[in-house]
Amino acid sequence: MSEPTLDIIAIGNAIVDVIAQADENFIASEGLEKGAMQLLFTTEDAEALYAKMGPGVEASGGSAANTVAGIGALGGSTGFIGQVADDELGKVFKHDITALGVKFDTPMRDGDPATARCLILVTPDGERTMNTFLGAAQHLHVSDLDSDLIESAAILYLEGYLWDPEDPRVAMEKAIDIAHNAGRRVAFTLSDGFCVDRHRGDFLRLIEEGRIDILFANEDEIKSLHETDDFDAAVAATAAKTPLLVVTRSEKGAIAVQDGERTSVAAEPIDQIVDATGAGDQFAAGFLVGQTEGRSIQDSLVMGAVCAAEVIQHYGPRPEHDMKALIKARLG
Template identity: 70%
Template sequence: MTEAAYDVVAIGNAIVDILAQADDAFIVQEGMTKGSMQLVFSPEEADALYAKMGPGREVSGGSAANTVAGIATLGGKCGFIGQVADDQLGQVFAHDIRASGIRYDTPVRSGAPTTARCLIFVTPDGQRTMNTFLGASQFLPEAALDRDLIANAAILYLEGYLWDPEEPRRAMRAGIDIARTAGRRVAFTLSDVFCISRHGDDFRALMADGLIDILFANENELLALCRTDDFDAAVASAAAQVPTLVVTRSEKGAIAVQDGARVEVAAEPIDRVVDTTGAGDLFAAGFLHGQAQGRDVATSLRMGAICAAEIISHYGARPEVDLKALVAQKLG
């Protein structure tokens, strides 16, 4: 197996996030489930909800894209594969991700629908409630995959959010085949309980077939995946099927089980939680960068916790400080 030219290449939704503050009453009024993600199925519905938002802030997002942006800030070499439309938001996304030093060559898609957008309402406690119009991102075809890029990455990273539409699901399955044929590792994030409710059988099958090397979940997602209310039982069940399991637990920190050995890390202290958007994405960034560097699992977990703490200290899911310097300082 040749040495990898890239640390991580991700396949994910190419989304522009629009963030605004909202109170709990607004979340209830609009029938949202606080702290979760729901799909918006039409551009008209997205426009109507957008019209109700307060002053917003636009920033390129998407779960896997946030992760590789974090890895790039840490000094890693990354690529991203995701579909945008030939419109203004598509130009915003492409500019932002390339400006982060990430290779992004996916051809734009002409015609409707528009580039994906996620309307994110942040409540005073920092919780984010997301409403996602997938737009062009759900039409990522297998033909758009850069096979050489995937084969030359140490880790292929996939997001569960993109598993919902049929066309990118086929593309991700093809990506898994390319990575495994090249002898590379495949990492997968469950993304949301919503995704598990729709595709849990697929995710469990990927694990049972030995196609996932690193699985990311938060506590609720893990319990849903393993169909139990017993956290330790869920950890044991999932860890038996993947070489590396990583579970984030908000203020309780995170755990990882790698080759049967369980390691825990505390959450990094922070003065105030401002916005939890992207916390899991940046945790994955720190952990994956550590693994790509050959760090042990405990150090990789700590790197994830440091990156997650930085992201929840401000609005938006992209780092606002030099993560490489921050991690070096914290690790000593």
């Protein structure tokens, strides 16, 4: 069996974040709920709001894409599989993610729907009102998978957010087979409590069938998975059937359970929480890089905690500091 040439390959929603300033009157005139997230269901709705927005900053986003950006910042080698349309924002996504050194060769999709985007309106008080159009991201098909790329990575990383539409769900199941047949590990993040509510049966099936080697969850997600308020019981039930379970607990730190052995770390000290967006994504980046570097579970958890602490102290879901230097200062 050949040695991997990449550390991690991720499959997820290919989304472009568009962030612009807006006043209270604009929020009200568009009938938006300030501070909330709403879905936009058509290209026309997304284009109409996009056209009305003021000058903004555009950057590639999406949960798993944010994780591979973090992996790249830590010096890991990585790739991404996700669907964009052949349009302006599709080109923005491709440029941004490849500029980070991420291998991204998924063919662009012609025609409707347009590239997924999250239109983020920031009011003067710093509140973010998000409007998400999933668009082309929901049309990732089995035929878009690059088997050689998946086989080349030590770990395949999948996001639960992409489990909603049928085509990507079938593609991710196929990708798991490709990775396991090549002797690689599969990591999966539950992504969100609402995702767990919608797909609990499928997620439990994947765990029962031994198709997930590394499972990421936060405290609420792991309890939701087993429909219990007993955190320790939920962890025990999942860890019994998952080779490596990683659970983040916000200010309480994080735990991992491997072969029945539980390891815990405290949250890293921070000056101030500015924006919690991307904390889980960057934790996963740090932990996965630790694993591909052959570090202990303890050190991998610390790396995840350092990455999460960095990202919550500034706006945006991706690292802004020298992450390799931060890790070296913490672990040597």
